[in-house]
Amino acid sequence: MILGTAGFTALQCAFTTKQTREVLLLGEKVQDVLVTGASGGVGSIATMILSKLGCNVTAVTGKDSNSEYLKSIGAKNVINTSELDKEARPLDKGIYDGAVDTVGGNVLSNVLSHVKDAGIVAACGNASGIKLNTTVMPFIIRGVKLWGINSVTASIKRREFLWGEVEKLVDFALLEKSIKEVSLGELIDVYPKMLQGKTSGRYIVNLNK
Numbered sequence: 001m002i003l004g005t006a007g008f009t010a011l012q013c014a015f016t017t018k019q020t021r022e023v024l025l026l027g028e029k030v031q032d033v034l035v036t037g038a039s040g041g042v043g044s045i046a047t048m049i050l051s052k053l054g055c056n057v058t059a060v061t062g063k064d065s066n067s068e069y070l071k072s073i074g075a076k077n078v079i080n081t082s083e084l085d086k087e088a089r090p091l092d093k094g095i096y097d098g099a100v101d102t103v104g105g106n107v108l109s110n111v112l113s114h115v116k117d118a119g120i121v122a123a124c125g126n127a128s129g130i131k132l133n134t135t136v137m138p139f140i141i142r143g144v145k146l147w148g149i150n151s152v153t154a155s156i157k158r159r160e161f162l163w164g165e166v167e168k169l170v171d172f173a174l175l176e177k178s179i180k181e182v183s184l185g186e187l188i189d190v191y192p193k194m195l196q197g198k199t200s201g202r203y204i205v206n207l208n209k
C-alpha cells in the first residue's frame with residue numbers, strides 16, 4: 001500500500017535507466033544518475049531503488065530543507081531544481097549515465113543535455129509542465145534515449161517481475177519515516193498544502209481513522 005502506483009512507477013523508471021542499458025542493450029555500467037522531483041512519491045522511491053542498485057544518485061529538489069532526508073534514503077548528492085529549470089543548451093557537459101525524470105518541461109530539456117553517451121532518461125511525469133523544448137542533438141550526437149514510462153499499460157509479466165524485486169530494493173523501515181497517515185477528513189487541510197508544493201513524502205488515507 002505504501003508503494004502504490006508511485007512505487008511501481010519508480011521501479012519501472014529505475015529498471016529502465018539502469019538494467020535496460022546494462023542488460024537489454026548490453027551497454028556500459030550505469031553509475032551516476034539523476035532523479036528529478038526527488039522528494040515526491042516517484043522520485044523518493046526511485047532515489048532509494050537506484051541507490052540500492054549501486055548507483056550514485058544526484059537528487060534534484062526544489063526544497064533544500066529536504067537534503068538530509070534525501071541523503072538518508074540513498075542520494076549521494078543533492079542539487080536544487082533551479083539549476084536545471086532554465087532554457088537548455090542543445091548539448092551541455094555530459095555528467096550522468098542516465099536519469100529518472102518526474103518533472104518534464106525545462107528540467108527534462110536540461111537533463112537530456114547533461115546525459116552522457118548512450119544514457120537512458122526514463123520520463124514519467126509532468127510536475128512542472130507538459131512541454132518539452134529540446135533538439136535532436138542529445139539523440140544523434142550522444143545516442144541518448146528518451147524512454148517514456150506508463151504504469152497503466154505495463155504488462156502483467158512486467159508487473160510480476162518488478163513487484164518481485166521490491167523486497168531487495170525498498171527499505172520499508174526507512175520509507176515508513178516519510179509516511180503520514182491521515183483520515184479522509186484531514187485531506188481537506190492537506191490538499192491546499194500539496195498544491196502549493198509545501199508537502200513531501202507520502203500520505204496514506206486511513207478510511208477507518
Ligand SMILES: NC(=O)c1ccc[n+]([C@@H]2O[C@H](COP(=O)([O-])OP(=O)(O)OC[C@H]3O[C@@H](n4cnc5c(N)ncnc54)[C@H](OP(=O)(O)O)[C@@H]3O)[C@@H](O)[C@H]2O)c1
Pocket residue numbers: 005006009036037038039040041042043060061062063081102103107123124125126127128129149150151152197200
Ligand atoms: N507515467 C506514469 O505512469 C505515472 C505514474 C505515477 C505518477 N506519474 C507522474 O509522475 C509525476 C510525479 O508523481 P509523484 O506521485 O511523485 O508526485 P508528487 O509526490 O507530487 O511529487 C512531484 C515532485 O515534483 C517536484 N515538483 C513539483 N512541482 C514542480 C515544479 N513546478 N517544478 C519542478 N519540480 C516540481 C517536487 O519535488 P521536490 O519537492 O523534490 O522539489 C514534487 O515533490 C507526476 O507528474 C505524476 O502525474 C506518472
